[in-house]
Amino acid sequence: METMPNWLHKRAYMTPDRIAIVENQNEWTYRDLQRSSLRMANGLKKRGVRKGHHVGFLMANGIETVLCLHALMYIGAVIVPLNFRLTSAELRYQITDAELSFLITDTTYIGKATEAIIETEVSLLTWDRVEPGEDLSEGLQTTIALNQLHTIMYTSGTTGKPKGVMLTYGNHWWSAISSSLNLGLDVSDRWLSAVPMYHMSGLSILLRSVIYGITTVVHSHFDPKAVNESIHKDGVTIVSVVSAMLKRMLDELGSAHYPETFRCMLLGGGPAPYPLLSTCQEKQIPVYQTFGMTETASQIVTLSPEYMLSKQGSAGKALFPSELRIMEDGKEVEAFQHGEIIVKGPTITSGYYNLENEGDSFINGWFHTGDQGYLDDEGFLFVLDRRKDLIISGGENIYPAEIEAALLDHENILDAGVTSIREEEWGEVPVAYVVRKAEHVSEQELLTFLSERLARYKLPKRITFLDELPRNGANKLQRRLLGVKR
Amino acid sequence: METMPNWLHKRAYMTPDRIAIVENQNEWTYRDLQRSSLRMANGLKKRGVRKGHHVGFLMANGIETVLCLHALMYIGAVIVPLNFRLTSAELRYQITDAELSFLITDTTYIGKATEAIIETEVSLLTWDRVEPGEDLSEGLQTTIALNQLHTIMYTSGTTGKPKGVMLTYGNHWWSAISSSLNLGLDVSDRWLSAVPMYHMSGLSILLRSVIYGITTVVHSHFDPKAVNESIHKDGVTIVSVVSAMLKRMLDELGSAHYPETFRCMLLGGGPAPYPLLSTCQEKQIPVYQTFGMTETASQIVTLSPEYMLSKQGSAGKALFPSELRIMEDGKEVEAFQHGEIIVKGPTITSGYYNLENEGDSFINGWFHTGDQGYLDDEGFLFVLDRRKDLIISGGENIYPAEIEAALLDHENILDAGVTSIREEEWGEVPVAYVVRKAEHVSEQELLTFLSERLARYKLPKRITFLDELPRNGANKLQRRLLGVKR
Numbered sequence: 010m011e012t013m014p015n016w017l018h019k020r021a022y023m024t025p026d027r028i029a030i031v032e033n034q035n036e037w038t039y040r041d042l043q044r045s046s047l048r049m050a051n052g053l054k055k056r057g058v059r060k061g062h063h064v065g066f067l068m069a070n071g072i073e074t075v076l077c078l079h080a081l082m083y084i085g086a087v088i089v090p091l092n093f094r095l096t097s098a099e100l101r102y103q104i105t106d107a108e109l110s111f112l113i114t115d116t117t118y119i120g121k122a123t124e125a126i127i128e129t130e131v132s133l134l135t136w137d138r139v140e141p142g143e144d145l146s147e148g149l150q151t152t153i154a155l156n157q158l159h160t161i162m163y164t165s166g167t168t169g170k171p172k173g174v175m176l177t178y179g180n181h182w183w184s185a186i187s188s189s190l191n192l193g194l195d196v197s198d199r200w201l202s203a204v205p206m207y208h209m210s211g212l213s214i215l216l217r218s219v220i221y222g223i224t225t226v227v228h229s230h231f232d233p234k235a236v237n238e239s240i241h242k243d244g245v246t247i248v249s250v251v252s253a254m255l256k257r258m259l260d261e262l263g264s265a266h267y268p269e270t271f272r273c274m275l276l277g278g279g280p281a282p283y284p285l286l287s288t289c290q291e292k293q294i295p296v297y298q299t300f301g302m303t304e305t306a307s308q309i310v311t312l313s314p315e316y317m318l319s320k321q322g323s324a325g326k327a328l329f330p331s332e333l334r335i336m337e338d339g340k341e342v343e344a345f346q347h348g349e350i351i352v353k354g355p356t357i358t359s360g361y362y363n364l365e366n367e368g369d370s371f372i373n374g375w376f377h378t379g380d381q382g383y384l385d386d387e388g389f390l391f392v393l394d395r396r397k398d399l400i401i402s403g404g405e406n407i408y409p410a411e412i413e414a415a416l417l418d419h420e421n422i423l424d425a426g427v428t429s430i431r432e433e434e435w436g437e438v439p440v441a442y443v444v445r446k447a448e449h450v451s452e453q454e455l456l457t458f459l460s461e462r463l464a465r466y467k468l469p470k471r472i473t474f475l476d477e478l479p480r481n482g483a484n485k486l487q488r489r490l491l492g493v494k495r
Numbered sequence: 496m497e498t499m500p501n502w503l504h505k506r507a508y509m510t511p512d513r514i515a516i517v518e519n520q521n522e523w524t525y526r527d528l529q530r531s532s533l534r535m536a537n538g539l540k541k542r543g544v545r546k547g548h549h550v551g552f553l554m555a556n557g558i559e560t561v562l563c564l565h566a567l568m569y570i571g572a573v574i575v576p577l578n579f580r581l582t583s584a585e586l587r588y589q590i591t592d593a594e595l596s597f598l599i600t601d602t603t604y605i606g607k608a609t610e611a612i613i614e615t616e617v618s619l620l621t622w623d624r625v626e627p628g629e630d631l632s633e634g635l636q637t638t639i640a641l642n643q644l645h646t647i648m649y650t651s652g653t654t655g656k657p658k659g660v661m662l663t664y665g666n667h668w669w670s671a672i673s674s675s676l677n678l679g680l681d682v683s684d685r686w687l688s689a690v691p692m693y694h695m696s697g698l699s700i701l702l703r704s705v706i707y708g709i710t711t712v713v714h715s716h717f718d719p720k721a722v723n724e725s726i727h728k729d730g731v732t733i734v735s736v737v738s739a740m741l742k743r744m745l746d747e748l749g750s751a752h753y754p755e756t757f758r759c760m761l762l763g764g765g766p767a768p769y770p771l772l773s774t775c776q777e778k779q780i781p782v783y784q785t786f787g788m789t790e791t792a793s794q795i796v797t798l799s800p801e802y803m804l805s806k807q808g809s810a811g812k813a814l815f816p817s818e819l820r821i822m823e824d825g826k827e828v829e830a831f832q833h834g835e836i837i838v839k840g841p842t843i844t845s846g847y848y849n850l851e852n853e854g855d856s857f858i859n860g861w862f863h864t865g866d867q868g869y870l871d872d873e874g875f876l877f878v879l880d881r882r883k884d885l886i887i888s889g890g891e892n893i894y895p896a897e898i899e900a901a902l903l904d905h906e907n908i909l910d911a912g913v914t915s916i917r918e919e920e921w922g923e924v925p926v927a928y929v930v931r932k933a934e935h936v937s938e939q940e941l942l943t944f945l946s947e948r949l950a951r952y953k954l955p956k957r958i959t960f961l962d963e964l965p966r967n968g969a970n971k972l973q974r975r976l977l978g979v980k981r
Binding site for chain 2: 013014019022023027186190191194195220313315329330331388
């Protein structure tokens with residue numbers, strides 16, 4: 010199996026009249042979506058975008074982003090989704106690393122985009138100003154190859170530098186198929202997306218909806234009240250959430266219930282707290298806990314419906330074509346023994362862009378996630394800790410090393426260590442510990458300094474000044490001891 | 496994507512407690528199915544069956560055949576399903592052509608099997624006498640490769656000799672996925688199989704059920720009353736039928752209706768008569784017309800639910816990863832123009848076993864079906880005629896050339912031609928026209944002669960004696976003129 014029809018092209022041919030997108034009061038059929046995507050693809054071609062070009066998008070969640078994605082797929086460009094919460098400096102790093110030819114932005118983010126491409130050779134295109142062409146598919150990519158690169162998506166790295174995860178059409182295709190073999194597939198499904206389209210969670214909804222021929226209900230941002238209302242009035246059957254979102258939805262829902270047709274609350278982004286799951290159980294909300302990451306093109310382990318109650322807190326079992334093991338010291342461990350979660354399957358990235366030396370995460374086809382967990386005696390996965398030191402704040406991944414690196418850029422900082430504290434609303438938030446030079450520098454001064462370099466959600470909730478940081482004999486920072494009284 | 500877990504192995508790991516098989520009053524969970532299959536795999540191994548061996552089965556439809564299939568997959572043997580309606584002579588041809596090492600049979604067909612392997616080196620195993628081993632997977636195939644040969648399945652050839660269609664794990668996998676993207680997939684689905692397991696139709700139900708994690712309701716043979724009752728009492732949601740079966744089911748159903756949970760009557764095996772479809776429409780039976788063949792690992796074109804009424808009589812559009820065209824004189828034709836149906840996609844066979852020279856059916860990845868049809872202006876396929884001269888009798892394919900060859904084997908037959916007549920119960924039945932030598936031979940004598948060589952369903956309904964057969968200038972038999980008064 011090497012090629013198949015372009016997904017939107019095939020879907021619009023099979024079921025042109027089905028509703029593809031609902032956004033606010035507006036509906037787009039697959040025919041509408043195809044026509045507009047074709048027009049924008051031809052428009053982008055006129056502006057010089059070509060097959061194989063790396064093209065970033067820095068756009069608000071919405072129909073424009075959906076059209077942009079499909080237009081780029083029709084052209085055969087490699088899509089580089091960019092997180093609009095990043096600073097211009099952070100964006101510039103990714104834009105440069107991914108070797109973008111074009112950056113597509115919208116009126117909301119034009120300022121940040123303009124700043125981000127300074128001193129680069131990237132051409133900036135504003136979506137509104139791209140003149141649509143004809144809705145013809147000639148010269149466009151109506152057939153795709155499964156091993157063709159589809160996305161380079163950045164994920165913060167343990168080393169402090171974001172890494173570009175390369176995902177093929179095949180990775181996304183198999184992710185969609187794997188999910189359907191677990192969640193089932195109803196042609197009348199409506200999947201609500203209030204998660205960012207620049208993230209795996211949002212992107213995967215858009216891609217699988219086209220493959221399935223179902224409807225995506227697009228929310229530009231997460232508002233718990235709007236989501237709850239939409240579940241009722243838009244006939245939503247599936248929602249993708251992280252714990253922090255789900256908690257706010259339940260708070261807002263109060264004593265009300267979701268309709269019976271609502272069949273799946275797909276819960277990712279790290280282990281969920283028990284009280285939250287219990288509340289869902291009481292309210293008969295069908296929660297499917299999942300485990301996955303950008304490198305696995307979204308969920309790779311999901312709890313099957315029949316075990317929702319009996320295995321509460323488990324992330325489930327590896328999806329159909331994938332496999333899962335727990336390894337410690339190079340050996341597979343027994344049930345209930347802790348170790349690193351390793352996974353294998355057709356959704357897993359072939360590697361990071363321009364980072365050959367990250368190959369030690371990929372051994373004999375197995376991807377070493379860096380996350381800790383164990384399997385029970387029936388093979389159900391319980392995730393203990395996400396990747397060493399990873400902080401998950403409201404679904405966004407934050408690596409301490411990245412914040413530490415930014416702090417060390419300040420001329421008055423000698424040493425820096427970052428860890429996290431639990432927090433009600435976002436799950437976790439980062440906190441920093443720093444060693445100053447003799448010269449004085451205040452917490453506020455440091456925060457201002459960081460805010461130019463790091464997205465707001467990465468800013469430490471507080472900065473504590475210490476005389477020295479806990480380091481082991483090899484001078485390695487002991488992040489677990491930060492904030493611990495000794 | 497090269498490998499994935501063995502399907503039953505993975506399914507039993509994911510959802511061991513789901514019901515895999517219902518047969519009469521008996522139920523098998525996926526755990527049961529796995530354990531019994533493992534035991535039989537180890538039992539067969541002890542009898543010498545090895546990975547890569549070609550192993551035929553000549554068994555009645557039932558749980559034993561299901562176990563046999565999974566045991567052979569666990570071993571990694573190539574499965575050669577044999578039609579128990581064939582004569583020993585017909586079977587011997589396929590057994591020899593497929594280079595079987597083993598033939599597995601049951602108490603019902605032991606006589607026919609014993610006769611079939613005379614003068615071959617095939618080892619005969621009787622299912623009941625294979626002693627089960629332990630239910631351990633060590634040394635068995637818990638991982639499969641998608642390009643691994645799974646089946647050699649015989650289909651009658653236009654040349655009079657059956658051809659062994661080679662199908663890989665990947666062909667079957669993609670067939671299951673393609674179907675689910677069209678019909679949807681509900682974890683509570685129950686698929687009734689009253690079609691032969693040695694046929695693509697029956698085999699595909701067994702394989703896709705394991706991939707989906709749904710239940711197969713097994714009927715050993717087709718009895719319209721039993722099927723109608725089973726739809727009600729076993730909670731059946733999907734049934735695979737051919738027109739002749741559906742007609743008898745409707746006759747038996749009378750004024751009654753199927754329950755609302757029954758969601759799909761998958762209708763294959765040739766174009767369906769309009770009156771039949773109209774009756775289904777009146778009775779609100781959701782009929783999905785399909786087009787497919789052994790070479791495409793079952794359906795490759797299916798009518799999507801929303802077009803069931805507006806495109807009555809159409810076989811629909813090519814399933815998601817597949818493509819469809821109409822060709823005439825080497826060129827793709829316009830809408831409504833007739834031509835040969837050609838298809839492309841991941842379910843299509845790589846070819847026939849030991850028949851390199853049949854390669855002209857496969858051109859640039861496109862399989863030329865030999866069937867005639869046209870597309871309407873929205874791309875819906877209407878099948879006009881199955882492969883040149885193909886007779887479809889109650890869902891079984893019959894090639895005139897095969898019957899003609901058998902007739903010509905008789906010492907008193909000079910020439911023979913076979914065509915078909917429409918018939919109420921089976922759709923079509925073969926009729927023969929022969930030229931005798933001077934010496935007398937009766938119709939009854941010829942039928943007795945044929946019945947030793949041909950399966951009962953292939954026997955001509957009548958044999959007409961002529962002085963000569965219609966042949967064209969190149970002396971080619973004009974089958975269309977047989978029976979036409981000139």
